[in-house]
Amino acid sequence: MTVTKQENGSYQARFQWDGKRYKKNFPKAHLARTWEADTLRRLAAGETVLREKDKRRLTELAQLWFDLHGHTLKDGDKRLSKLFYCAKLWGNPEAHRIGPSTYLQYRKARLTAGSSENNCNRELTYLKAIFNELSRAEEWHTDNPLKNVKPLKFDEKEMRFLSSDEISRLLIQCEQSKSEHLTQVVKLCLATGARWNEAAQLDRSELQVINDRARVIYQGTKSGKVRRIPIDMELARELLEKGNPSGWLFCDCMSAFRRAVEAAEIGLPAGQMTHVLRHTFASHFMMNGGDILQLKEILGHSTLSMTLRYAHLAPDALDQALSFNPLNVGMS
Template sequence: MTIKAVKTGWQVNIQPGGRSGKRVKKTFTTKAEALAWERHVQAKVMQAPEWTPPKKDARKLSDLVDIWFRHHGSGLSAGKGTNSRLLALCEAMGNPRCDLFTADQFAEYRALRMEAGISANNMNREQAYLRAVFNELIRLGHWKKENPLKRLRAFKIQERELSYLTPPQIVLLLDELYKAQNPHVALVATVCLATGARWGEVESLRTSQARNGVIQFVQTKSSKARAVPITKELEEALENHQRTHSDDDRFFSTCYAAFRDGIKRSKIKLPAGQMTHILRHTFASHFMMNGGNILALKNVLGHQSLTMTMRYAHLSPEHLQETRQLNPIAALNLRCTLVDPLLEAA
């Protein structure tokens, strides 16, 4: 019975949203008031379903990840890897019920992971993945509440200096790579240096992608194709290499290990995490130092935002040149140059 007599009057005890919905209790002086309020609540639910108290969501956090993967993640180039990482994240947090999951839970998980030696950069990446899951499920209508990670700020990462190879180092490295037993590694590195492409993009090149003095990269990190001009000499080198060393339409076979060995033999010291990627940094750095346009570089590298490309802007010969003439010391030196002779004459 939804209405019963209690010591203080008449109590209404109902679940407007059904058995799984929130229970609402309220006490009135008279039974007529209790009946009127009960009818009011039921009518409110019928007229405006969104007014219904929210039902419990028994799904686990991993269930949301599964929905995300079926409806969105499976279509991403790195979807399977991201899905595995998200499921491992859910398990590490105890796979909480999704409607009870909070930013505090993730913050606690994040702190424990960092104590275990995981970098802040990796934790920012995991946070971004999980936040993106909720955003996509909201867009698809599978999550009705606010994104629980919406207000949790990522760690601020100190930018590292981008290293690049000098011309003598480039010559030294290519010399070592041409000595390698692997017949592909030297030309793969050369194409990376000439186009700014990632190692995997070049390693997977097919003959249909290199035509008429242009290489078109299609299997890219951003999933957007981009075309980069190359010299006639490099195009001919690719064609000759394919005829000599390939039995299908691919130019190259896997040669990452050969590049790593070449770096060791050359004794070039690289920052952590910049093995083959040093070639991409080298292209971008020399492009700007030689007077290249920052917007052109953005298109060549395939960056989605100019912010990424601006990391190389300081290498431009014209970068902030005004500081040489407009700083107060420069003005002071100019004044001294003009005044000192007058003082000596006096």
């Protein structure tokens, strides 16, 4: 039970009773304390007390989330833009109208309009985060209205990676491109498993050559981890020789990459255009006998489960099925 002064000069009475939170703003502190005492008396007597409806719009909650927490995230601006987009499609509901039923109707409309299951799940994560963070900041005083909504389940899609022949065809098209640095960015992705932006935005100072060893240092990554990946000396010399003399080594070449993929007649699933290079590194790494734990560190995955998507590509993957199945063991 507490009465606190708000930034706008009003006083807020706030308390919790039987797992539910109650709050109300008043122009004077004594009015807030009177309301609090009277409401507690009525609740203790078993009376039903209707809580004031929260009429803040979803966009207001999203902006408050950003001001208190979202601005600290690397993708905070992107998330806020996504949340505003969701709010627009949803009709920007008032807070007290947000719940499982209204959300599920909104999600059905999104799916009908062609949104993917994965995209809907990402939106749900962002929406839940609003209420979780505002609750921690004591700006939301009831349960998360979406806490019982489960994400959609969908069939896992096979990740596309390039064969050796496709890699050769792609590099030929890159060499023939008018883009000054396309070949070098593609080679760097294939050699280190970097995300496109990590390689394309590599600073010259982040390519280090010491004696006969070279490495690239990826900073400001998606996971926040700094990754130091060794590369071949010949590739390092090529990058230094053909890259810009200062600042970012490479000029923008995303559009040129798309044209090179098309010219090489390589078909890719939606959403895997540049990421196919990262998948290709990881897949060939495992097929050539690489260690799954080292791959986790190279890719910068936060959990091993993310890296295990590539485990089936190891030469001896699931070979124990041959040795330990009941026909070979129990009947021998």
